[in-house]
Amino acid sequence: MERRTRHETGFQYLFTLGIVVGVAIGLITTLFQINPFISDELLLSQNTDEDDSYELQKSLQMISENQIQPSSNLPGTLLKRAEEVLARMISAEVKILCLVMTNSTRKAAHHVKLTWGRHCNKLIFISDGNDESLPSADVGKEWHREGSWAKTNGALKYVWRKYREEFDWIIKTNDKNYVFVENLQEMLLPYTPDEPIFFGFRMNPILPQGYMSENAGLVMSKEVVMRLVNNAFDGKDKKCPQWNDNKHPDDIKMGICLAAVNAVAGDSRDWEGRNRFFPMDVATHAFVQPTKYKWFWTYTFWPAFIGMEGCADTPVSFHYIKPAVMYAIEYLAFTVRPFVVNHLEMNTPAPTPASANLNQTTPAVAGK
Template sequence: MKKRTLWITLAASVTSFLIGYFAACLVRSEPNRELDEHREQVETTDYSFTNVSVLCWVMTSQENLFSRAIHITQTWGGRCNLTLYVTEGSPNRPFPGIVLTLPVGKGRNELWMKTRAAFTLIYERYYADYDWFMKVDDDTFVIVDNLRYLLASKNTSEPLYYGFSFRHPQFNLDYTSGGSGYVLGKEALSRFVKVAYDESVCPSGHSVAKAAEDLMMGLCLSAAGVRVGNSLDSQGRIRFLVFTLDNFIDGNIGDWLPRFIAHNITTGIDCCSSYAVSMHYVQPSMMYLLEFLTQHLRLASESKDHNYQVNGTQIPI
């Protein structure tokens, strides 16, 4: 009983944090300098940000397809132009998404091999059809509209990739977190594939990075001349969240994170961009809460089209 009460209290706390954060973002009435500055950047491009095409692939496993990945199919997964679910084994029953099965082993030590094989196969099959290629974990929530909004002012022909930036002191390397997702443009993906199986610059494994696919990805991309691009908003706030939103709001980000980040971060209600792209370590139930908050919750004051009905008479808000 005590355990159940603890979980209920924790769920209520997390929910209140999330609702408070999104409400604060929605009700701010002062001019949005970030929106104005970014809109100027986007309007200099040849197309609307809604036309940016993105292939998303989800790192999952045979055992997690129906406990984790399936919830992505019911929430944000359908908003990418194409979403693939990459596993090491075929599902044992019908799955409501496109499953890409690779001949790799199970477990964390195989994540790098799975990543390398997935990006290579995606390059061979889909390179010509999409502008950007994003990898995420099966417990990541992506706000795809905001992803496109970020990428609209970026050039897919530049050797850059985007995500939450880590800096590894041993390798003197900037790279991106795999959990919150990273996104490669055409040039970055093309360069990666050309060196992906060159063991001299992109080894199958490393004593330090064997279980860290994001670090191995960073080492290989760096060897190919691909750099981490700036994904911070105009106020220096992060868009890719390596933890859940409430972790950043309440400052529960651990002691290790500040030692491995490539830029300053803050905590509290202004921790993160109003145009956040992704959040990691999201439980299935929270996927649906985030889906509601980002896709369905609206303020009546946002539009003059909203009306109350009183005794059959429409009264504008």
């Protein structure tokens, strides 16, 4: 019964947003038909302490009753407000802990914190020392001795012990990833954290249900993390590779452990079958050639499309992202708003001063 309630809640958010935005667009269109030149006064409440959906509905009611002054910023501002409301609603419903693996010799972690990391509900860095500026945690001497698989074990045990009440899902990445956290939250809405399910870029060799590429990031429900920590790690399940196991890469080791605790590999593709998780950088996947990266075409679990046709418009993660590119993606994703694509602002010309001579053909010179 609880699972059904959470599923219904997720779909209810999307359904509600559709109604709200639909009404907003209708009202905006009508308003522009009446008066296409709108002033800068927009009576959308900025008080985030009050209920978001109530504030949005109140603003729409004010528009419908002609209680606001015309404003050229109305369409874009109202729709942006709707997006922000939905993002906060989903963020409260789908709490993501971003677990970022790094070390003291790499400085990319600081750029993760300033870009996509700020979108996480909780951001934890795992390093080879405690860095209060991030902050990061050192999960013990074992992984220094045994390697990255021991580091993964220690990291998951650490966040389960210290933060288990603060997340629904974990995405395990490293400081070379860029993650669209809001897209991940939206993707996870139909699922619940008590389901033993995990997501990522699915590879197919060795294991019956495959495993998730280490590069693209691994998303695990709270139930999966609990099972790994309590039932698999530290020799609790003999099928799960131990720290000093060198037979397989870490992502295959994790796949073996996940299978041992009966976790289910989820399908993270969008409804058109396009990938959301990517083990390489944006350019490689958007402009990839069939003859390059043969391992990709050989080991991918699902049939892969070539180039942008295979990339979902709601991607979750990319890998091999340099710090400068993190800022570029952050700007393009969260600041740039292409005309028509994201909002309905009119291309209103710049205001002409009342004293200007409309017949003047040469530019005015200051002081004359």
